[in-house]
Amino acid sequence: MAASSNAEQTQLQDMEEEDAGMEEREMESDGEEEEEGMGVEDSDDEEDDSSEDEKENEAEIQRLEEQLSINAFDYNCHVDLIKLLKQEGELFRLRKARQKMSELFPLTEEIWLDWLKDEIRLTEEEPNREKVYELFERAVNDYICPDIWLEYAQYSIGGMGSPGGIDRVRAIFERAVTAVGLHMTKGQTVWEAYREFENAILSTVQPPPGRIPSHEEQKLLNTQLERIHTLFRRQLAVPLMDMEATYAEYEEWSEHGVPETVIHQYKKALQQMEKCKSFEESLMVAEPPKLAEYQGYIDFELKEGDPARIQITFERTLAENCLVPDMWAKYTTYLDRQLKIKDLVLSTHERAVRNCPWTMGLWKSYLLALERHGADHQTVSDVFEKALNAGFIQATDYVEIWQAYLDYLRRRVDFSRESSKELEELRGAFSRSLDYMKQDVEERFGESGDPSCIIMQIWARIEALHCKNMQKARELWDNIMTKGNAKFANMWLEYYNLERSYGDPIHCRKALHRAVQCTSDYPEHVCEVLLTFERVEGSLEDWDVAVQKTETRLNRINEQRAKAAEKEANLARQEEERAEQRRKAKSEKKTQKKFQKGTRTGEKRKAEQDDYQDEWNEDSAPKRHRGNGDHTTDEYMETETGLFGRNAPPGYKPGPPGNKKVQQAAAATPQRQKDDxxxxxxxxxxxxxxxxxxxxxxxxxxxxxxxxxxxxxxxxxxxxxxxxxxxxxxxxxxxxxxxxxxxxxxxxxxxxxxxxxxxxxxxxxxxxxxxVFKYNTSMEKHKIFISGLPFSCTKEQLEELCKSHGTIKEVRLVTYRSGKPKGLAYVEFADETQASQAVLRMDGMDVEGNKISVAISNPPRRNMMDKPGTSRPMSDMMPRQVYGSRGRGRTGLSLLPRSLHRQSAPVSKVENGTAAEQVTASSAANAAGEPKPLSNSDFARMLLNK
CATH class of the missing domain: 3.30.70.330 (RRM (RNA recognition motif) domain)
Known part of the structure; x- marks a missing residue:
């Protein structure tokens, strides 16, 4: 490593010296042009603009570097910095930026090719070629890219003159055709480049025309010819696009024709190519990232079952969809369960977590793969430490990754020994995990990722089961209960079961007594467990104490529930009274407006009727009211059915048939009303x-x-x-x-x-x-009801959340009529078992900061509407008898004039669900005889007279 670091420093110094030399040569050239008068005059404005651009770019570079110092995992920031440094020609800083990004993320094909071409251009001397080789090795490990392999092979050809250079080129080509030779659209270029290289070698071993080669020369010539024959045969056995041209080339090149075995393999590959051709064509026309097309291609190859083709299809998919965690998970799962090749499996897992470091599931699978393939303990621990620093998106991810690592440590312990290094390391890891969850996770997310203390429960069970240390297990459970879990019955019962399995009856009884005092969600259940325990194992004194404690606790619980129900009822009653007051105020205001409007309308109508009467007294024919000119403002037309245009004045009678147009207009009126x-x-x-x-x-x-x-x-x-x-x-x-x-x-x-x-x-x-609104009023055991969802939750997100619990048949979000979500949803599963599992696992789950409630769908019953021939309880008939056939109005106000009000007998109270018979004054009046009906004029006088 030290030698490598010194070599890099030497290389960087060489680059700086070369840059300095280039700047000096440019300055000398500029001086010569100025002396000879050949240069172009530079304006002051252009110099100012260029200097301003340089300042802006430098400021942006510094901003990006500061941002990366704060968050080194900002992928887009790395990309922007590399582009800007390349634009400015900052070679030293550009290499450093690329190096930092490659340490954290796999680089894309474009970034690698740019970096490799820059390094090739800057390191053309022989001693520096090894550095480029190392860079190529890093590049081909990130993604399976044909273009990078082709660039690697072509660069190696430049060093074939060195000792062992030809063998090195062949080795690189062999690795290339193994890695990307099955690439149906780009693999052909690698095969052809390999053959061209071998053809070039062939030209060097062929003797000049007219000279008979020696035995050694002939042997070398035959060996080289066989290499080319072998390349043709291997390529023709692989399904590739445009493989017909390769076959034709081989026919022309081969002196003895194409062997039958090669023809058979070629036809078989051609048939396979035809099967895959539709998938390749769909990929050609699809827009990036082509995930759906690749998914169909992968499913096809998985059915075909060729491991090599499955692998290359996955690699092609991930080259264009490197940030899709589900695709990496599917690929690694296939490798874990099918191929099981250690180097391939572990390298793919490593690439997966480098591409999607925020995905906890990929890290968890990586840890399991390392343990499965016998990786040393230090390697597993290092990978776990990297996972903790990856930056997961939710607190529960840290709980799961800790659980995976603790499971690994537990499997290393030999519990037959009282103490060991592995056991102490396990206990230390448990202790560290609790500190980590308290300090790091809670500070970062503002919530505990392990509210039920799952890690401590596992630790307590390990201490009780494997280490026979019940004292430590009880200490852990005391800590669990102090973290807000003492009010839950299931937590106490979990602790009770632990004592039943590994403890003694004294601590079991003690745990149940504490549970009776503390449980608030299901106290009846805990009391029942205590009484059952005393029935089986307790004495009479224990039974009496248990009965007394359970009765006292349940009485207190019932009193608390009654007070809470009374308080809730009072609040509901107050809210209903306030709502009723608001409705009354609104109704009175509305009635007042209607009354004022009716008064004005009545006065206006009376004035119009007086005008109409005066006009019709003057002339029985309708008149035209004209304005200042000849414009007609109103026109009355007499028809067979009456006056068309306005209501007929008092005393008007239809006249004889008149104007035909007037009759047609009148005839059209009722038809138009009928349509509307x-x-x-x-x-x-x-x-x-x-x-x-x-x-x-x-x-x-x-x-x-x-x-x-x-x-x-x-x-x-x-x-x-x-x-x-x-x-x-x-x-x-x-x-x-x-x-x-x-x-x-x-x-x-x-x-x-x-x-x-x-x-x-x-x-x-x-x-x-x-x-009747028809809907299912019985319990739907195959369907769950979810409440408390965030309003931003979509149908697709909810389906993704639920699909891990079973097969989903339908997802329905409940919305208002305006389309706004209510935060409710129904999810229908294939059977009752899946729905029950979903309720157990999803109830209380946190979704985007909202704690959801999940239950089996049990729609409330609705009141039955009236049906012919259906008898109804008297209590159901009461509202219609009191308020009329349409029930109580929305406002609850009576629109009947006070003078028409009748005193009605008070309605008897409803006892035992039956209403007493009621007799009103109006019914008695009807029995005596019908009152005289009032005319419209009578009603008008009642409304207008105060």
Whole structure:
């Protein structure tokens, strides 16, 4: 290492001297041009601009270097710094920046090729070639790139004149065709370069024309010819694009034709190439990063089962998708389970964590692979230390990586010995992990990554099971309980089971007594466990104490629950009273506005009626009211049905048929009203669309495009509010009833992210079944209900979160009608077992800072609506008898004039779910006889007279 460092310093000094020499030569050249008058005059403005650019670039370089000193894992910052230094020509700093980046991340093919070409240009002398060779070795280890291998082989050809140079070139070419020779689109260039090299060697061993070669020369010539024959045969056995041209070249080159064995291998490879051709063509036309196309290619190769082709396909995928952790995980899993080649497996794991250091799962797999292949302890420990410094994105990742390392240390311990170095190291690691979680993780994330103290639980169980040290296990459990876990029944029962397995009855009883006093989530369960324990093992005195303690605890719990329920009820009652007051105030204000508006309308209508009466008294024919000129402001037209344009004045009677145009206008009026009235639509040819987004733009055109496939459409009528906003539902009328069933098939089709509801357009008064909102009211054991989700959670994210617990059939996020999320979701699994596992593992999980609640779907029951022939409880009938057939109004205010109010008998209280019979004054009045109906004038006088 020291020699290598000295060599690098010498190389850097050489670069600086060369840069200085180049600057001196440039200065001399500039001086000569100025003396001879051949140079171009430089303006002061250009010099100022260039100096300003240099200052700006230098400031940016310093900023990037400072940023990297703070966060060395900023990948984009490394890339920007390298580009800027290359632009400025800072060779020494450029090499240093590339070196730092390569220590932390694998470099892309472009960055490696730029670095290699710069080093080749700067180190053309023979003594410096070894440095370039070392750099090439580092480059080919990052990714499997044909262009880098080709550049490596071509550079090695330049050193073939040195001792052993030809053998070195051949060795590099052999490694190249092994690594990338199966690359279907780029592998051919490496094979051809290899053959060209061998052809060049052939030309050096061939004797001049006319001279008979000696025995040694002929032997060398035959050996070289066989090498070229072998290269042709090996290449033709590999499926490559444009391999027909290689076959034709071999036919022309070979003096004795192509052997049958080579033809057979060639045809077999050609068939394999045809199978893969569609995948290669899709990759050619796809846009980067082509992940979906590569995924299909990998699945195909996995079914084919050729390890070499599977490996090259994975490598091609990762060269373009190096920052996709799932792809690295899939590749390493294949190598771990199928190939199991130590060097290949470990090198791939190392590359995976270098590309995606933030992914805990890759580090965990790396540690397991090192242990599986017998790596020394120091190597495993070093990899673990690197994992701790990788910068995981959540606190729980650190818990899992510590668990993986502690599992490794536990497997090294020989517990048959009372003490050993490995056991002390295990205990020290447990202690260090607890300190790390407390100091580093909690300070970084502001939360504990191990709230249930899983690490301490494992430690306690190891001490109890393997070390027979129950005292240490009890100390650990005391520490667990002091961290906020004493209120959970499951924690106490875990400790109780540990005492039952490795402790004694005295400590079991003590643990259960403490559990009864501290548990707050399921105290009944803990009390039941204590009583069961005393039934089996306790004395009468123990039983009496247990009964007394459990009864006292449960009574206190019930009192606390009653107080909490009463407090909650009071708060709900207060909130309801405030809401009722707000509704009353709003209703009174609205009623007052309506009354004022009605008063003004009545006065205006009365004045208009007086004007109409005066006009019609003068002349029975309608008049035209003119303004200052000839412009007609109002015109009254008499028709067969009455006055068209305004209400007829008092005493008006229709006259005889008159103007034909007037009659047509009058005839058109009721037809237009019929089209606008939803109650007059043709139900047999119409469907009702609901649950559309309020923000849907041009709903008529979008729905027409969607429903035109069902049949010819007569009209689409979206419903808008008074303010002109879309209300989220509409009617679609077809020309034929045959189109309705086809339209109903579009029910639940998504329109701009919301399921569209399509239902028959029927008269709900004649078909009361349609009033019932039909949904499942029984427990859905295969479906889970999730609440507390962040509003930013998408369907894809939730599916990714749940798919590890089973096969997902459907994911549905619950939203408001406006499309805003409610933080609720339903996830349907393939069976009940998977849903139960998801509830156990996901309940209480942290999702983007939100603690979610997960339970089996159990929708609440809804009140049954009225159905013909269905008997209803008297308590259900009460509201309709008191408030009318439509129930209580929204405001709760009566719009009936006070003079018409009737005193009603007080409604009897409801006892045992049955309402007492009620008799009102109005019913008695109806029994005596119907009162005289009031006219509209009577109602008007009641409203206007105060």
């Amino acid at each position: 009235n939803p109650e007059l639509r043709n139900d047999n040819t119409s469907v009702f669309i609901s649950n559309l987004a309020y923000t849907l733009e041009e709903p008529e055109s979008k729905l027409r495009t969607l429903f035109e496939t069902c049949g010819p459409i007569t009209q689409i009528r979206p419903v808008f509010s008074n303010k002109g906003t879309f209300k989220g539902y509409c009617y679609v009328q077809f020309e034929s009833p045959v189109s309705v069933p086809e339209a109903l098939k579009l029910d639940r089709r998504e329109v701009e992210g919301r399921p569209m509801f399509v239902s028959p357009c029927v008269d709900k008064n004649k078909n009361p079944d349609f009033k």
